[in-house]
Amino acid sequence: MLNYKHLHYFRTVAKAGAINRAAEQLHLAPQTLSGQISAFEARLGVALFRRSGRRLELTDAGRTALTYADDIFHVGAELEDALQNQSAARVHPFRVGIADVVPKAIAYQLLAPALTLAEPVRLVCREDRLEQLAADLSVHRLDMVLADRPLPSNMDIKGYSHPLGxxxxxxxxxxxxxxxxxxxxxxxxxxxxxxxxxxxxxxxxxxxxxxxxxxxxxxxxxxxxxxxxxxxxxxxxxxxxxxxxxxxxxxxxxxxxxxxxxxxxxRERFFAISVERRLSHPAVLAVSEAARRRFQPLRPD
CATH class of the missing domain: 3.40.190.10 (Periplasmic binding protein-like II)
Structure with a gap:
């Protein structure tokens, strides 16, 4: 089973970029923290860091581990908040990936209506290349991806491209x-x-x-x-x-x-990419409705 204390140590070092700086934040001796990281790498069977001068850089495996670690601790914070505020209205996260080529003003125009739904949502926006966002969508880290093109056919990812206009x-x-x-x-x-x-x-x-x-x-x-x-x-x-x-x-x-x-x-085109063949998420439907008001339907090439 994953050692979450080791995961916390790893995430702190990854964010700090150095053992000494992370050790100060964790109130640990650098030697102790270094040993904990080594134990974590041995447990996983991969190297998470490589040294570059005085700094530690993440390996490919380390970058993958950091993505999961961020998600795990984010969900943990949500759990703590939910349990401490059970009497308050539940706010559901709406996780959207925005391809880095999509104009920011377009993203705002499409996503703003999701914040006015009767059932409140907390909008979580992540910007990256379409390929990375599609990979995150496939493992349900995202609810939707906004892009200026359909999901590439050469990607081994199950998803559906819904034309917005x-x-x-x-x-x-x-x-x-x-x-x-x-x-x-x-x-x-x-x-x-x-x-x-x-x-x-x-x-x-x-x-x-x-x-x-x-x-x-x-x-x-x-x-x-x-x-x-x-x-x-x-x-x-x-x-x-x-x-x-x-x-x-x-x-x-x-x-x-x-x-x-x-x-x-x-013509500049925009698409909502989801794992659903037919859109059903209330916030995604709000985005689709906003698009119908702002854009023309896609014409064939």
Missing amino acids: ECGIAFLAAASIAGARGPDFPLNLHAAPLLIPGADSALRAPLLRWLERLNLHPTIVGEFDDSALMSAFGQAGAGVFPVPLTTAPDVMRQYDVVELGQTLEI
Whole structure:
């Protein structure tokens, strides 16, 4: 049986990155803590750490163990809270994975209605690559994953991709950039400095094909996995950047940028991925309903 004291020691060392620092937090001698970690590794039959200079780094097995340890102690905290507050209304966690290429504003628009349900939920958001989130979904660490593409067919994971909808694209830029480009869209994109989504984004390839088809040749000056970071660079005048049409007014207001033009020829799509063939979780249904109000149904390619 797993020794939970050893698991607690391991998690503390993993977070601290060093035996001495973790020993101070645990009020143990470093030699004692080091021995406990060695005993835990021997019990599991794998190395959880490797030394890198003065720090300890997690091995692949260590990263896996830390993920489980975080979940175990999180559930333990929930249990303690539930037992101490049995008379209070029970708040159920709604664990959502958000693919790191999904714009933050889109994630907010879709998830906010889940917080207004009659039965209260506590929203737990985790951001990562789609592949990692799908793996967590398959072992029920997540209730749903928001993504800009369906579950990849080459992944050996049982899950179902539920289309939420699609929208066109707006091109935004700081006023200093937009003023120099003129009003003639999309020709004003030609030779313009352009910020584009990173390689993992489903929008990237259609965007580049659209530009090529129109014989437009902007200068790509930056690639970003994080849409908020791309918007921040756009605000600073680094270049023109694309955003989903449904979030364009909010982005323009938040980042003080203006619109050069918009197109429906490029479509950004969004999906809810779940282990259910038919959606039944109340919070997931709330997300699906919010999507119907904001997006158009997916059109065939």
